[in-house]
Each structure stands twice: as C-alpha cells, then as structure tokens.
Amino acid sequence: MAAASKKKVSTSVSHIHDDIAFSILSKLPIKSLKRFTCAKKSWSLLFQNPNFMNMFRTNFLISKHHDEAEIRLLILERSGFHIQQSLSILSGERFEIRANLDCPLPFQQDANADAPPAIFILGSASVNGTLCLYQKLTTVLWNPTTSEFKIIPPSIQPVENKLPPHGFGYDCVTNDFKVIRKLRDPIEFEGKLYEPFWEIYSLKSDSWRKLDGFDDMHVSYTGRYMVNLNGFCHWFTELHDNDIVSFNFSKETFIATTLPSSDVKYRSYNFHLVELNDSLSVIFNYDRTPDFHIWVLGEVGIKQSWTKLFVVGPYNCSIVCPISVGNKNRIFFREEDLELGWLDLSTQRVERIEVQGDSFCTHMAIYKENLLPFPRNE
Known part of the structure; x- marks a missing residue:
C-alpha cells in the first residue's frame, strides 16, 4: 500500500x-x-x-512587505566629545520624525553630573516591544511604549558576573522573557573553585538558574550584533568564526550552524548576521569590496540549508554593523564615518538618515511598539 x-x-x-x-x-x-x-x-x-x-x-x-506593524528605529547616540548618551525613536517613511526618549529610571543621570558609564542595547531588535539594556553590572528589561522596566537581580554566581548578558529572547510556550549569560573564566570564592557555566534568567520567576550540559558552548563575538528571531537568539562564536550559535528559549538548548561558504577564510572579510523576512541571514563583504553577498538560512543547524539570494552593489560607502530588515526590505546600517542609512533590497539603492547636531550613533535597533504589560506569574 x-x-x-x-x-x-x-x-x-x-x-x-x-x-x-x-x-x-x-x-x-x-x-x-x-x-x-x-x-x-x-x-x-x-x-x-x-x-x-x-x-x-x-x-x-x-512576502513581508505588507507587515502591519510600523517599523521604528531606536538609536543610542553620544554627543560630541562627551560621554553623555541619549535615546531617540525615528519613524516615518524616511525616518524623518524624531522623538526623544527618557532612559529607564535605573540609567537616568543628573545632567550636571559626570558622564555616566556607557549604556548598551543587547541585540539588533526589540522582542515583543521589549529591549534589554545593560550598563556595567546593571541589566534592565524595558518597554519604551509603556515605560515599564524590570531590573534583573544579581547572578546566582558567588561573584557577580562582570560580563554583559549574552542573549535575550521570548519563550512563546511559557509566555516569558529570558536572558542568558556565562561566566567564562574559573573563579575562586571563599576557598572554592567555580568552573565556567551558563545561567538563565526568567522574568516570570524573577530568578536565575544554572543551565547544565553546555559549559563548552562559546559566547558571542565581541562587537557583532546578536539577532533575536522566532524564539531564538543567534550570534557568531568568539573562537570559531565559521560557526553560528543559536539558543532556543523554549527548549533551552543550543544549536550550532556552520556558515555557508568555505572558499575564503572567514577572518579575511567582513560579515554580519541580520534578520531578513523572518529568516536568519548573513551578509558577507569580501575583503571590504563594494559588493555584498546575502545568504539566507532555511533551517537552524543544517549547513546545506543556506542559500545565496542576493549579490548587491557596488556601493561607494563602507557599510558596517548592518541590522535587521524593516517591513520594506531595508537593511539598516552604520557607516565607518558613523553616518546612518539603509540599503533597499528592492531597488538596491542606498539612502542616508540624518542625525541631528554633533551627535553620532553608537547603537541602533529595530523597534515595534507593544502596549501589553510584562508577563507575570499567575
């Protein structure tokens, strides 16, 4: 039969x-x-x-051009030669509408005080309207639309982790926001040696717990964007540039995926992760040539599911730090001279975004509004 x-x-x-x-x-x-x-x-x-x-x-x-949610661009700026930072939301067809934001309360600083430590945004996009910000040892979940924020409590480790969190995402099974991080080096505390381990924070339980069995999993590569997408966070590994590590927030497991091409050593060219129409993608800029090669991943963990979809360019600009794509197939980026812009994949044209005054952008993230409160334990 x-x-x-x-x-x-x-x-x-x-x-x-x-x-x-x-x-x-x-x-x-x-x-x-x-x-x-x-x-x-x-x-x-x-x-x-x-x-x-x-x-x-x-x-x-x-396929995603009709996305009903308006894409906004959240930018973190630094003014002139000072370390004073500010947050703004850019919206409109050409992102010409600017609205200044107040930092969440734990990060607010007296304007007359010395410059505070730098604030960082974890990842390249909000997750259900929520951002993960950190400043030194303080990590905060924050919804700019509702102004709701949550200070994440200290680690379960005996000595507070001096490294930032490595991943942030949403567990759709339990309706929970989660954060992961790792102590990378062994530490001695009160006569006892503690080996490196991963830990995970749950907003619903407001607590950390240890993730067993993944101690050898490498952390994200410094300076590269972590991508939040469909219940996963993805990053390039710190030691193995030909691998992407993905963390599934529902199953609480790690998956490694080898990058698509082996014809050139990865350290010889510029590459970044982005989200492209609900798919994980990687942009290669071979030896800083003006052409950009865009590969799309079909299935996490399967190297053979990579497909090269676009070769765009050449462009007379040096695109660095590209981030997620908006609802009109625009890859937002920062240039080496700190100017902002986007690459339209439909027209293959590059447009600039004006930044006011003597400020320059230090970080940007795609933002979608969400009026819902943080999930709570029932």
Whole structure:
C-alpha cells in the first residue's frame, strides 16, 4: 500500500508542467523548497536556474512587505566629545520624525553630573516591544511604549558576573522573557573553585538558574550584533568564526550552524548576521569590496540549508554593523564615518538618515511598539 501511494505521488509530480511548478515553488519558504528539490530531477537544479531564482527573490521580498506593524528605529547616540548618551525613536517613511526618549529610571543621570558609564542595547531588535539594556553590572528589561522596566537581580554566581548578558529572547510556550549569560573564566570564592557555566534568567520567576550540559558552548563575538528571531537568539562564536550559535528559549538548548561558504577564510572579510523576512541571514563583504553577498538560512543547524539570494552593489560607502530588515526590505546600517542609512533590497539603492547636531550613533535597533504589560506569574 505504501509503495503504491509513493508511486502515485511520483506520477503526479511528473505530470506537473515546470512553468506551473516553478511558479508554485517560488512562493515557498527556503526550508520547504530545499526539501522539494529531491522530488524531481529538474527541481534539484532550481537554485542554478536564473529565471526561477528571479521569481523566488521577488516573492521572498514581497512576502513581508505588507507587515502591519510600523517599523521604528531606536538609536543610542553620544554627543560630541562627551560621554553623555541619549535615546531617540525615528519613524516615518524616511525616518524623518524624531522623538526623544527618557532612559529607564535605573540609567537616568543628573545632567550636571559626570558622564555616566556607557549604556548598551543587547541585540539588533526589540522582542515583543521589549529591549534589554545593560550598563556595567546593571541589566534592565524595558518597554519604551509603556515605560515599564524590570531590573534583573544579581547572578546566582558567588561573584557577580562582570560580563554583559549574552542573549535575550521570548519563550512563546511559557509566555516569558529570558536572558542568558556565562561566566567564562574559573573563579575562586571563599576557598572554592567555580568552573565556567551558563545561567538563565526568567522574568516570570524573577530568578536565575544554572543551565547544565553546555559549559563548552562559546559566547558571542565581541562587537557583532546578536539577532533575536522566532524564539531564538543567534550570534557568531568568539573562537570559531565559521560557526553560528543559536539558543532556543523554549527548549533551552543550543544549536550550532556552520556558515555557508568555505572558499575564503572567514577572518579575511567582513560579515554580519541580520534578520531578513523572518529568516536568519548573513551578509558577507569580501575583503571590504563594494559588493555584498546575502545568504539566507532555511533551517537552524543544517549547513546545506543556506542559500545565496542576493549579490548587491557596488556601493561607494563602507557599510558596517548592518541590522535587521524593516517591513520594506531595508537593511539598516552604520557607516565607518558613523553616518546612518539603509540599503533597499528592492531597488538596491542606498539612502542616508540624518542625525541631528554633533551627535553620532553608537547603537541602533529595530523597534515595534507593544502596549501589553510584562508577563507575570499567575
């Protein structure tokens, strides 16, 4: 019976005209498309077919173009030669509308006082309207729309972790925000040696606990953006630049994914993680040439599910620190001269965003408003 069923499916597939099949397949997510390529010989060559790839790119770009939530850009700026920082929300079609924000209370500082320690935003986008900010040993979850914030309590480690948190995300199964971090070096406290370990914070329980079995998992690479996406956070590892580490906040497990290409040593060119239409993507800038290669991951943990979708450029600018893509397929970035802009994948044009006065941007994140309060234990 099973053999007959399999034969029937195979026969049906063979009678579908390629033009119709390609039109249907071009609308599938990459993960599904990869699986269908083994159904028929001509389908196995889809990613080498220029006409099909043009259809697929077009459908990929328009699939999230109608996103109902307005994308805003939150920027963290530093003024002139001072360390004084400020937060602003940019909105509008060209992000010309600016609204200044008050930092959450734990980070507010008297304007006449000495410059406070720098504030950092963890990740490249808000998660359900919430951001994770940290300043020295203080970490705060903050919703700018409602002004609600939560100071995360001290670590369970015997000596407070002097490193920032490494990941932040949302567990959709338990409706909970979570933060992870790791003590990287052994420490001695009150005569006892403590080995490095991962720990996880739950907003609902307002407490930390140890994550067992992952002590050898590497932390994020300094200076690279961590990407929050679909219940995961993703980062480049600190020691192995050819790997991406992903943490699943619902299952509380780590998954490693090897980057797509091995033809060039990764340390020889610039690369960044971004979110592109609900897919994890990596942008390569080979040896700082003006061309940018964009690969999209179909399935976490599967190297073969990478697909090179775009080669854009050349551009007469040095794009650094690209971040998540908005609802109109725009990759926001900061240039080496600290100017802000975006690359429109639909038109392949680069636009600039004006920053007022003598300020310059030190960090930016995609922000979507959310009026809901933080989840609580019932």
